[in-house]
Structure formats: C-alpha cells, structure tokens
Amino acid sequence: MAQAGDSEKLAGLGGELAALNMDAACKYYxxxxxxxQIDLPLSVSFINRLxxxxxxxxxxYAKSLLEQAIKSAVQLANFDPDVLSIGVDSGISPGAAxxxxxxxxxxxxxxxxxxxRKASMKYQGGDIRTICERILARHPMAVRYADLLLSLDFYxxxxxxxxxxxFKCPKVLLPLWTKRLFNHHAALGDDAGAWPHWxxxxxxxxxxxxxxxxxxxxxRAGDTEQALALYGRAFELDPLQRPYALRLEALRAPFVxxxxxxxxxxxxxxxxxxxxxxxxxxxxxxxxxxxxxxARIKILLNGCTDDSLAVAGRAxxxxxxNEVEIIAxxxxxxxxxxxxxxxxxxxxxxxxxxxxxxxxxxxxPDWLAHFLTVAESDPKIGNVGCKVVFPGRFKMLQYLYRHVxxxxxxxxxxxxxxGYQQYDIGxxxxxxxxxxxxxxxxxxxxxxxxxxxxxxxxxxxxxxxxTDHDLQLCLAGWKVFFCGTVxxxxxxxxxxxxxSRLSLASQGSIMGNDLKFHYKWYERKEELSALDSLGLNx
Numbered sequence: 001m002a003q004a005g006d007s008e009k010l011a012g013l014g015g016e017l018a019a020l021n022m023d024a025a026c027k028y029y030x031x032x033x034x035x036x037q038i039d040l041p042l043s044v045s046f047i048n049r050l051x052x053x054x055x056x057x058x059x060x061y062a063k064s065l066l067e068q069a070i071k072s073a074v075q076l077a078n079f080d081p082d083v084l085s086i087g088v089d090s091g092i093s094p095g096a097a098x099x100x101x102x103x104x105x106x107x108x109x110x111x112x113x114x115x116x117r118k119a120s121m122k123y124q125g126g127d128i129r130t131i132c133e134r135i136l137a138r139h140p141m142a143v144r145y146a147d148l149l150l151s152l153d154f155y156x157x158x159x160x161x162x163x164x165x166x167f168k169c170p171k172v173l174l175p176l177w178t179k180r181l182f183n184h185h186a187a188l189g190d191d192a193g194a195w196p197h198w199x200x201x202x203x204x205x206x207x208x209x210x211x212x213x214x215x216x217x218x219x220r221a222g223d224t225e226q227a228l229a230l231y232g233r234a235f236e237l238d239p240l241q242r243p244y245a246l247r248l249e250a251l252r253a254p255f256v257x258x259x260x261x262x263x264x265x266x267x268x269x270x271x272x273x274x275x276x277x278x279x280x281x282x283x284x285x286x287x288x289x290x291x292x293x294x295a296r297i298k299i300l301l302n303g304c305t306d307d308s309l310a311v312a313g314r315a316x317x318x319x320x321x322n323e324v325e326i327i328a329x330x331x332x333x334x335x336x337x338x339x340x341x342x343x344x345x346x347x348x349x350x351x352x353x354x355x356x357x358x359x360x361x362x363x364x365p366d367w368l369a370h371f372l373t374v375a376e377s378d379p380k381i382g383n384v385g386c387k388v389v390f391p392g393r394f395k396m397l398q399y400l401y402r403h404v405x406x407x408x409x410x411x412x413x414x415x416x417x418x419g420y421q422q423y424d425i426g427x428x429x430x431x432x433x434x435x436x437x438x439x440x441x442x443x444x445x446x447x448x449x450x451x452x453x454x455x456x457x458x459x460x461x462x463x464x465x466x467t468d469h470d471l472q473l474c475l476a477g478w479k480v481f482f483c484g485t486v487x488x489x490x491x492x493x494x495x496x497x498x499x500s501r502l503s504l505a506s507q508g509s510i511m512g513n514d515l516k517f518h519y520k521w522y523e524r525k526e527e528l529s530a531l532d533s534l535g536l537n538x
Contacts, residue, residue: 013041013042013045014045014048014049016028016405016406016411016413017029017045017046017048017049018049019406019408019410019411020049020406020408022050022053022058022062025046025049025050026061026062026065027532028046028405028406029042029046029065029069030065030240031403031405031415031532032415032416033068033240033241033242034242035242035243035401035403035415036243036400036416036418036419036422037209037212037241037243037244037419037422037427038068038069038072038076038241038419039076039419039420039421039422040072040073040076040077040083040420041420042419042420043069043070043072043073043076044069044073044077044083046065046066046069047066047069047070047073047086050062050065050066050069065240067090067092068238068240070086070087070090070092070093071087071092071093071238072209072238073086073087074086074087074092074093074096075207075208075209076209078099078147078176078179078180079099079103079143079144079147079173079176079180080147081099081100081103081104084096084099084100084103085100088100098172099173099176102143102170102172102173103143103144106139106141106142106143106144106170107142107143107144108135108138108139108142108145109135109139112131112135113144113145113148116128116131116132116148117148121151121152121155121156122155125152125155125156128148128149128152129149129152129161132145132146132148132149132152133149133161133163136149136163136164136166136167137163137166140166140167140168141167141168141169141170142167143169143170143173143177146164146167146169147180149161149163149164150164150180150181150184153184154184154187154188154421155421157188157392157393157394157395157396157423158393158394159184159185159188159190159193160181160184175200175201175204178197178200178201179197179201179205179210181197182194182197182198182201182210182213182214183209183210183213185197186210186213186214186216186217186425187213187422187423187425188394188423188425189216189220189394189395189423189424189425189426190394191217191220191221194213194217195217198214198217202214206237207237208233208234208235208237208238208241208244209234211230211231211233211234211237212230212231212234212244212247212427213425214230215227215228215230215231215234215247216425216426216427217425218230219251219426220426224251227251228248228251228252231244231247231248231251232248235248243427243428243430246430246432247426247427247428247429247430249430250429250430250431255370255373255431255485256373257366257369257370257372257373257485258369258372258373258376259291259366259369261368261369261372261373261376262291262292262293262295262368262369262372263293263294265352265353265372265376266350266351266352266353267292267293267295267296267351267352267353267354267355267368267372267443268295268296268297268298268345268347268348268350268351268353268354268355269287269292269295269296269297269298269354269355269357270297270298270300270339270342270343270354270355270356270357271283271284271297271298271299271300271356271357271358271359272299272300272301272302272335272338272339272341272342272359273299273300273301273302273304273308273312273359274301274302274303274304274332274359275304275305275306275308276306276308276359276360277304277306277307277308277310277311278311279359279360279491280299280308280311280312280359280360281311281314282362283357283358283359283360283361283362283363284299284311284312284314284315284318285318286361286362286363287318287319287357287363288318288319289363289365290363290364290365290366290367290368291365291366291368291369292322292368293368294321294322295322295355295368296322296323296324296325296347296351297315297319297322297323297324297325298324298325298326298327298342298345298347299312299315299324299325299326299327300327300329300338300341300342301326301327301328301329302329302331302332302333302334302338303329303330303331303332303333304328309326309328312326313326325347327341327342329341332461333460334457334460334461334462335455335459335460335461335462335465336454336455336456336457336458336459336460336462336465337455337457337460339356339454339455339465340454340455340457342354342356343449343453343454348446348449349446351446352445352446353371353372353375353443353444353445353446354443354444354446354449355368355371355441355442355443355444356439356441356442356444357440357441358439358440358441358490358492360440360490360491360492361440361441361488361489361490361491362391362488362489362491363441363488364386364486364487364488367386367441367486367488368443370386370483370485370486371384371386371442371443371483371486372443374431374481374483375443375445375481378479380477380478380479381445381478381479381480381481382444382445382447382448382451382452382473382478382479382480383437383442383443383444383445383448383470383473383478383480383481384437384442384443384480384481384482384483385401385434385437385438385439385441385442385443385480385481385482385483386437386438386441386442386482386483386484386486386487386488387399387400387424387428387429387482387483387484387486387487387488388400388438388440388441388487388488388490389424389487389488389489389490390489390490390491390492391489391491394423395423395424395487395489396421396422396423396424397418397419397422397423397424397428398417398418398438398490398492399417399418399437399438399440399490400417400418400428400438400482400484401417401432401434401435401436401437401480401482402414402415402416402417402434402435402436402437402467403415403434403435403436403531403532404435404471404528404529404531404532405532407525407526407528407529411518412517412518412521412522412525412528413514414435414436414467414471417438424487428484429484429485430482430484430485431481431482431483431484431485432481432482432484433479433480433481433482434480434481434482435470435471435474435480435531436466436467436470436471436480437470437480437481437482438466438488438490439465439466439467439469440488440490440492441486441488441490442466445478448473448476448478451472451473451476451477451478452469452472452473452476452478455468455469456468456469456520458516458520459513459516459517461509462509463509463510463513464510464513464514464516464517467517468517468520471521471528471531474531475524475527475528475531
C-alpha cells in the first residue's frame with residue numbers, strides 16, 4: 001500500500017473512499033480533479049482504493065483515472081520509494097527505478113524515519129525538524145531526510161532551511177532535486193527564490209505541476225503569453241485537471257469588476273463578534289479602506305464582556321458617510337442566531353444584497369465591486385464567496401469552495417475546502433460556480449432569502465451553518481459562485497482548517513454538528529448527491 005503525506009489527512013480520505021464502491025470512488029476522484037489541482041494524499045488514497053479491486057477487471061474509465069493518479073503521485077513524491085515503486089511496477093514510470101535504487105542506497109536510520117513519517121507536522125513539527133537536522137549533520141547524503149525537512153519547511157510556509165545547505169545531493173538525483181527546490185519556492189509564490197532554479201530545468205519540465213507553477217511565476221512577471229503557453233502544456237499533459245482549463249480562460253479573458261455597482265446597488269454589511277475587541281477594530285479599519293459606497297453597516301455584539309462596545313462605537317468615525325448601527329445583545333446567542341438577528345433587521349428587506357463579514361478578516365479594497373459584478377451577471381446567483389487564505393508571508397489557502405462529496409448511509413459530507421497544502425499563487429484566481437463558499441466573507445442576494453430565510457440554529461455556537469445555508473439555496477434552485485479575484489485574509493483559530501488548534505471541547509462541538517448535519521439531510525441525500533461538481537457549467 002502506498003503511503004505519503006500527512007497520515008491524519010490520508011487516513012480521512014482513505015476512509016471516505018473505502019466507504020464507496022468502485023464507481024462511486026471514481027466519481028469522487030473525478031470530482032476532485034474537476035475542483036482542485038490534485039495533491040499527494042488524494043492521489044495516493046485513490047490508488048490504494050483501486051488497488052483493492054481486481055485491476056484486470058477495471059473498466060477503461062477507471063483504468064484511465066488510476067493511471068492519472070499514479071502519474072500524479074510519482075510527480076509529486078519525487079523521493080518516496082513507496083510511491084515511485086508503484087510507478088515502476090505499473091509500467092507507468094519505469095525511469096523511477098534508478099531513483100528508487102539511489103534512495104535505498106542513501107537511506108539511514110530507517111526506524112527513526114518511519115516514526116517521523118507518522119508524526120504530525122502540525123503538532124510535532126519542532127521535533128521533526130530537530131531530528132532531521134541532526135541526522136543530516138551525521139549523514140549529509142540522506143536524501144529522504146532532506147526531502148522530509150523540505151516538506152516541513154513548505155508546510156510551515158518558509159523557504160528551505162539553512163541546514164539544507166549541508167545536504168550533499170547524489171549527482172544522479174541533482175536534476176530532480178533542483179526541480180524539487182524550484183517547486184518549493186514557486187508553489188509558495190516565492191519568485192525570488194524560484195527564478196534562479198528555472199533555467200536549469202526549463203528545457204526538460206514534463207509534469208503539469210511544475211508547469212503550472214512556472215506559468216503563475218511568469219504571469220506575475222508580466223509575461224502572460226508565456227504563462228498561457230505553460231498552462232497550455234500543463235493541460236495537454238493532464239486534461240482531467242479542470243483548474244488548468246479555467247485558469248487558461250481567466251488569463252485569456254481577465255475578469256473586470258464594475259466599480260459603479262457599489263453606488264448603484266443597495267447593500268447592507270453585517271458583522272457579528274464575541275469578545276474580540278482588538279481584532280474587531282482591525283477588521284473595521286480594514287473595511288474602512290474599502291470602496292463600499294453608501295452601504296449600511298450593522299455590528300452585532302454577541303454578549304461581549306470586553307471593550308468591543310467601545311471599539312464598535314468608533315466605527316461611526318471610520319465611516320462618516322455610512323449609516324452605522326450597533327446592536328449589543330446581553331448574551332452570546334451563537335453565530336447562526338446572530339446571522340438571523342441581523343437578517344431580521346429592516347435594512348435587509350430594504351437592500352438588494354447583504355454581505356456578511358467575520359470579525360477577524362483583512363479585506364481587499366475593491367471586494368464589493370467584484371462580488372456585485374459576479375452577482376449581477378446572473379439573477380439566479382444567490383450567494384458569492386471568495387478565496388480565503390491564512391495570514392503570513394506566503395499565504396496558505398484556507399478555503400476555496402466545496403460540493404457534496406459523500407452521501408452514504410453512514411455519512412453525508414461536503415468535499416474538502418481546498419487542496420492539501422496549497423498556497424495562493426494564482427491558480428484559483430477564477431470565477432466559477434460552486435455549491436458552498438466560505439462564510440467569513442460573502443454576499444447574499446436578498447431575493448434568495450425567500451427560499452432560505454435563516455441559518456439553522458441547531459449548529460450553534462458555530463460551524464457548518466454557512467455550509468448548510470448554501471445547500472438550502474442550491475436545492476431551491478439558486479446558484480452559489482466563487483469569485484477568486486477577491487482574497488480574504490482570515491485569522492481563523494476556531495475552525496477545522498490546517499492551522500487551527502482546537503480544544504477537545506471545540507472538537508466535540510464540531511463532531512456534534514457533523515452528526516446533526518447528517519441526520520438533517522439524510523432523507524434528502526439523493527438530492528444532495530446530485531450537487532456534484534461534474535454538473536457545473538463553469
């Protein structure tokens with residue numbers, strides 16, 4: 001069985017695929033290719049799932065998906081002999097046999113390495129780093145330890161560690177290691193670090209991942225023609241990865257927002273907060289730097305006991321041209337009820353659109369024009385969301401969009417919110433239909449609220465209520481759109497994303513909401529099953 005990447009993530013994906021029959025597992029994988037650039041945990045999980053079948057009896061479409069998964073895994077796991085051996089044994093990547101031999105010849109302290117592979121980069125990253133550095137100091141040609149250390153650097157969003165300068169790459173693997181370094185920098189969006197490696201590999205790049213990262217690097221440098229050529233080659237190599245096609249379309253015909261809409265449309269902007277006075281103030285200051293026209297602003301304080309009321313009061317000075325109202329509740333009613341309280345305000349009925357903002361975000365100055373331009377392109381668009389990233393020098397993607405991925409008797413789940421360990425380098429700067437977008441910054445058409453008038457309070461205090469509401473809209477015939485030309489920096493610490501750290505009590509609350517979600521939608525699971533990304537037109 002192949003193994004790669006974060007063990008916790010891999011186990012979750014494997015569990016979902018194991019619950020599906022072969023046809024459903026193939027659909028699951030195909031939907032992922034239609035949604036995100038494929039990543040190592042998903043490709044390996046799918047390989048493992050299909051290897052449980054009689055390979056000789058697989059239908060042609062399943063064999064083609066398996067071949068795509070093996071190619072992707074080999075290209076993403078350059079120095080993982082378990083993955084490379086599958087490429088060799090299947091005949092798909094016979095050239096990897098040489099790499100496997102060199103990896104075996106340079107490997108040291110295998111038991112230690114096995115234990116490190118089981119460790120969590122999220123919680124045990126410091127230990128992983130210390131051990132890798134010590135072993136590399138003793139064995140400078142230990143390729144797999146150098147590769148693991150570089151993977152940890154990437155997870156933590158930083159350039160290669162200084163300690164990697166002592167790594168002595170075997171000569172036969174040097175071209176592959178050079179490409180590995182390029183991809184590390186380019187996938188972070190670190191152009192200054194990536195460009196020096198590009199001349200050495202440009203003439204022999206033969207995988208869509210490197211090509212797509214190089215395309216975005218050239219686009220940021222102003223060479224859109226070369227970016228199109230590189231993306232064209234990437235899509236030619238792997239036409240199943242729809243994000244490449246969408247990005248090609250976006251580069252050929254860039255999205256242009258209409259700034260006049262912020263004055264022409266009636267908009268209400270709603271925020272709710274609980275004991276985050278300083279952060280709320282920073283969010284309001286960010287909003288004050290945005291072009292929001294005459295939008296009405298309402299701030300609901302959810303039973304706050306800190307200085308949030310004073311902070312919110314200063315918003316009237318930040319927005320002298322806008323109507324600002326502060327609603328101070330005596331108790332914390334939770335996120336869904338806070339949303340409903342705001343939606344019940346007369347301003348909602350008097351508006352064309354309502355925008356919800358979390359209290360811990362940094363906003364793109366022209367976000368409202370982008371959202372309104374997307375919404376006005378189709379009267380059936382009920383909700384518009386955006387690209388959400390973590391803060392940091394290199395911004396890891398936190399949330400893009402979702403569809404319904406699993407409607408099993410034992411579990412009903414939406415798909416992952418983003419690809420595994422992907423940073424915001426431009427690949428998802430597109431406008432496309434989705435089923436669910438992130439609730440920290442989104443724009444609801446007021447007319448759509450007739451079919452989904454409230455957020456379900458059974459999910460209090462938070463989590464899943466925005467997902468549930470988007471699915472209500474979709475099943476009522478409304479569309480949900482993702483506007484990737486807007487980026488929201490979300491300082492989230494309460495959710496289930498890669499960098500959040502939750503208490504056991506918080507984890508229990510989220511698990512409870514998953515169970516509530518399952519039983520709420522169980523009798524409509526066939527309708528939900530139809531909400532997959534293959535049916536989308538954009």
